[in-house]
Amino acid sequence: MTVDVDIALVGGGGAASLVLAALGRAGVPGLRVAIVDPVHKRGQDRTWAFWGTPGTFLDPLLSASWDEVDVVTPARRRSLPLAPLRYAMLRSAPLYDLAADAEKRLDATRLTVPAGALDDDGERVTVAGPDGAPLVRAAWVLDSRPRKPERPGLTTWLQHFRGWWLEADRPVFDPGRAVLMDFRTPQPARGVSFGYVLPVSDRFALIEYTEFSPATLTGEAYDAALHAYAALLGLDLTGLRVREVEDGVIPMTDGPFRPRPSPRVVRLGTAGGATRPSTGYTFSAMARQAGDVARALAAGRAPVPAPPYPARHLWMDAVQLRALDRGLTGGVAFFDRLFDRNPAGRVLRFLDGGTSPREDLMLMASSPLLPMTRAALDHALHRVRS
Template structure:
């Protein structure tokens, strides 16, 4: 089956958060001939994932949300808790399954947008655009031509970086015999868990009902754990710290997110663009991606409508520079991770801190935040960074999640 006769338009590779979000924004902007290429059922389709983000007011995907929280809590390593109200922002959980069904339903109402189940094998530049060679579920070749291709498929290798940590985690969706959770409060970081020799670890609890929650164990370190090690850590966290006994585990999820100061190229050809995590949308110091994907998708759709398609940087230069310093300071052990993050939540207005984590603060606000950080270790790290070589690192194996605790 040859699709060369399809009117040239836009091809989006990948049907995850980045690909579907861009297709939806293009549809909203009135773009015609948009084709989303999603892998068919099988090993190339990822397991269901959880994405979390903060947003003010109503959002485009509220109909698919699993839960929202109006208050956030952080437990220090000393056991003291700080609970904050980030109004007008709220914290939101979106599962990939409901998100995909919602966006697919909206795309189906557009005559100029379609979803194609196929495996994208190769992308190459041709006169007037790009060509995508695919294989359909029956093994037949397909060829798509487009003016522009936006590729969200995972990278085979990470760009060279000075620092690379991993945010790796396993989570249980649990049910307890009695009510043990406050559905209004999300525990973003619970540093009461035992800390590893290198990096940091924390618990993460998102209540879904008084007797149901997503409970995760997360580490920032150089290498992931075995599934058995995550299971032990989760069991101890539930029993000794949350004191919920042995809950019923209804399902589990596990992921690895690179946290790196690598420079991600956003263009691999004149008409081939990288988007989402593959294009650097993951915030290096936190692992959050979904909100950056939305900003990037809106900007791309506006550029396509104006006739100048381009992929803007998902994060500003100041944010990336600060993240590079923080990652290096954490990796060298110059700052204590639990104390650092707990201190930010204890001393800063919650709404300002979340805007900072989203790259939406002013230089003056960032100066004030910087003065609450360990100035000496941070300055030493900032001075040495320009002299450090960038080295290649493999992409970590195992299931990936585009969003994670933080």
């Protein structure tokens, strides 16, 4: 039997959970919702770190937040005040629980099977199952399943990482200080690496090793990097327990994602362009997409979110990626200069897509001029050829 609904969420991860939570807050009367995903997400399976202003619906869900963060290079440690912004940590379980509550209030239908093809006839969308049989017919489909860009970009890197949740029997960590980027880690031949520390309490913290580079590492290499970073921090791992391990791979590419592949199918999350090409950050843009969808439905409009980032920011990201990929500028030097010559709030708002054209010009002026000009010309030549 085919389920008939107004909105079908295909995929049930962070993007869909944020949409469900937003729909639950919006209280759209009579809205019929279906979720199609082979896994019903529950518990702790990931951690999102993001910046924004306090006072949102996410505040009660946060594990920790910081008004000041450190950026560390081999030459110095910077403490960056973020006000009026703050850096925040959200673990997955509270968000999944919030989405589950909203799902119940919406009386949504959940189908725990993989979704197949989407057939959009311009009036309704049919969501097929893995065997091709129709599962759902919906006025709109919001598809957050991961997918590759519509066509390859000039530069394709990855943000890839492994993190350890460390627990101690005595106070070890400073819960008032978070490390946003620590570039004292050994740098790869092609790319940039850093560690970071997000303490939840004086006895529990996430330490992570991250690389921006073209390829992932082996599990043994990530563990070795984390052992080395823990030693750099002065942590005695014999007195600490690794309670959880988190791994991840996020695309960093100037290849275009197609946010609306057909009239009534809208892509969200990474598939909808929510991942920032220059950093791999995704959460804030996913939250904006979810809010846009809920407000549009409450107003009787099509649930099509605004572009996650301005076009000029995507061009700036493409130029930065090209400069790093060709070795025109070093990653550590680039980020060191960026934070040295700009207020932290400007840098973070840029990475979140919130700076003005005037601020963008100031950011470009603070970057190494000759290497970035060469990268911009290289990127433009590629666009002409393609």
